[in-house]
Amino acid sequence: MEIYTIRDIARKAGVGVSTVSRVLNGRPDVSETTRKRVTEVVEACGFVQNRNARNLKTTKPVFAAIIVRGRRNMFLSDMAEEMLHCAQGYKTPFIVKYIDEEDDEFGAMRQLWNEKRAGGFILLGSRIDERSEIVASLGMPCVFATVDAAGSGIANASSVCIDDRAAAREVMDRLLANGHTNVAVFGGNSEGNDVFARRYQGAMDSLRAHGVDFNPEHYVVTRFTLTGAYESARRFFEGHREITAVLAMSDTVAAGVIRALWELGLRVPQDVSVTGYDGTEMAKYFIPAIDTVRQPTKEIARESVKLLCEMLEGGERRDVTVAYEYVPGESVAACRSCAREG
Amino acid sequence: MEIYTIRDIARKAGVGVSTVSRVLNGRPDVSETTRKRVTEVVEACGFVQNRNARNLKTTKPVFAAIIVRGRRNMFLSDMAEEMLHCAQGYKTPFIVKYIDEEDDEFGAMRQLWNEKRAGGFILLGSRIDERSEIVASLGMPCVFATVDAAGSGIANASSVCIDDRAAAREVMDRLLANGHTNVAVFGGNSEGNDVFARRYQGAMDSLRAHGVDFNPEHYVVTRFTLTGAYESARRFFEGHREITAVLAMSDTVAAGVIRALWELGLRVPQDVSVTGYDGTEMAKYFIPAIDTVRQPTKEIARESVKLLCEMLEGGERRDVTVAYEYVPGESVAACRSCAREG
DNA sequence: CTGAAAGCGCTTACAG
DNA sequence: CTGAAAGCGCTTACAG
Secondary structure (H helix, E strand, O other): OOOOOHHHHHHHHOOOHHHHHHHHOOOOOOOHHHHHHHHHHHHHHOOOOOHHHHHHHOOOOOEEEEEEEOOOOHHHHHHHHHHHHHHOOOOOOEEEEEEOOOOOHHHHHHHHHHOOOEEEEEEEOOOOOHHHHHHHHHOOOEEEEOOOOOOOOOOOEEEEEOOHHHHHHHHHHHHHHOOOOOEEEEEOOOOOOOHHHHHHHHHHHHHHHOOOOOOHHHEEEOOOOHHHHHHHHHHHHHOOOOOOEEEEOOHHHHHHHHHHHHHOOOOOOOOOEEEOOEOOHHHHHOOOOOEEEEOOHHHHHHHHHHHHHHHHOOOOOOEEEOOOEEEOOOOOOOOOOOOOOO | OOOOOHHHHHHHHOOOHHHHHHHHOOOOOOOHHHHHHHHHHHHHHOOOOOHHHHHHHOOOOOEEEEEEEOOOOHHHHHHHHHHHHHHOOOOOOEEEEEEOOOOOHHHHHHHHHHOOOEEEEEEEOOOOOHHHHHHHHHOOOEEEEOOOOOOOOOOOEEEEEOOHHHHHHHHHHHHHHOOOOOEEEEEOOOOOOOHHHHHHHHHHHHHHHOOOOOOHHHEEEOOOOHHHHHHHHHHHHHOOOOOOEEEEOOHHHHHHHHHHHHHOOOOOOOOOEEEOOEOOHHHHHOOOOOEEEEOOHHHHHHHHHHHHHHHHOOOOOOEEEOOOEEEOOOOOOOOOOOOOOO
């Protein structure tokens, strides 16, 4: 099979290359006869446009790009899919760019921007730190999804998220209401100013409000995979049988923890209560179903797309908070070994 | 922030564009002084190459591309990652291209080939059907991973897979050995000649060998998601309480089925045994852990990469069969309601 | 409605 | 070791 260029097609159809280009791009200013002839040749040859040449030449940005960091994260991939779905209602075409967990989303933005392909970005699974200065320097509309950009001071960045601090506080409130005072928290790095830090703060808010002390040793930094969480939990519970509840910062982590407890002979929720976060399919179908905080995927997706399109047309940056929902599962129960309070 | 081109860098550094290009691509034929000067300017400007221009110009294929269809499939994404890892041992750079479950992997190949970017392909989550003619017509080395291309007649396609038919047969043998004669099979479309058909055949082989009849109603075509499997199972078990075991064609499907059974008050494995397929993390951490067939990810990845590189250097097509392994879990038990045989 | 020409940002012989 | 020039395959004013 040969590789045809637009010139080959033009020659075969007996027209100029500009005409072929017009047909290919569905421009209206081509006669029906010509269009038909060109189309036939294109199909007969199985011609495929070279996107590199196209993108090189097309200098005005025509895309909005959704950058997803961490392709293994179902919560994020589902969100991206949802965004693509919402985007159909707008004139701007959206593309999704998946990058590795360890890759640099800001570098990816740079690249896309440099190729004048993207006029705006939605960032999923990103965080706001020193490196996000690049967002400010690029100067084009960006939306951080599931991350709060309110205090970031980036003039061109909006954000859509739930109130993570309040959500984590509510989760801890519920554990405390069930009599659990020896709670371990499994999450990401709690320093900085990202979602994990916020959730950590929320959990601490709750404990503080109830006058319960928190032993820093009970904060476990874990990878956000089943295996990672499982191993962290196995290690942790060797020496911490006093714990009666675990607040995990993702459903995946919660599942890994539950399995580890199960192997240690501790039943959930009878012996230990465990909560998750995100509201994924997994939380719903795991046995026991995991109590979790549902981040409203569809709504975050819809708002993010809307916000970006607004900004693309000159709108101001905004920070949108959407409502989270505590979804009861089967993984939390009243503490049996604890003295009843109140 | 400005967009710089290679010309801008050349001007600022007081050299020609060719020299900048040489530095950028790490060519040896540049003096150290010049290299240093150029590098400094590049960094000061935060210059990023335009890949479109680069790829347009670079006409000889330099990549091997791994095309993964279905990004939600952990089994496949893990495999792709593993392949990338193995590829580091070879001179050919590999790239991964994720496409949607519903997208056309052959179209993606065409595009990549058309842009002269890829000199060879590994296909993950593909199938061999009429449309795979395009593979033959492209004529470049291809490897189907986890799919058997032995009978495909495609002269440029190798394959690496387990013996799916034998594996499914072994799974069914084990269920029969546990006394289960009323087994339902949850899988994909069993027609055609792809992995699902092979697994189906394997299951039937076993039943036939043991003289057990199979009611076609007990073959359930399901989506390969937790929700899809859950819903199929809920529907199916409404009217099929005679079933004492389920052979599912993926771990995800098995998990969805187990949850559905649980909600119907049927315990796994006490009331119903369930087997999965693939050997994923999920199977290991689910409660109960799911009996499954482990496809040796690392080995399939390694063999696929090796095979493609061989072919790229003129080697012949080959079909490699790697050993699968039945991984016992906690989801299969002897049938209680069945009359003991033998 | 149509075509010839310029140019997008690179790389790569080619000549020095 | 270095630079000027041609050209990758498109699109887009521009002129007819």
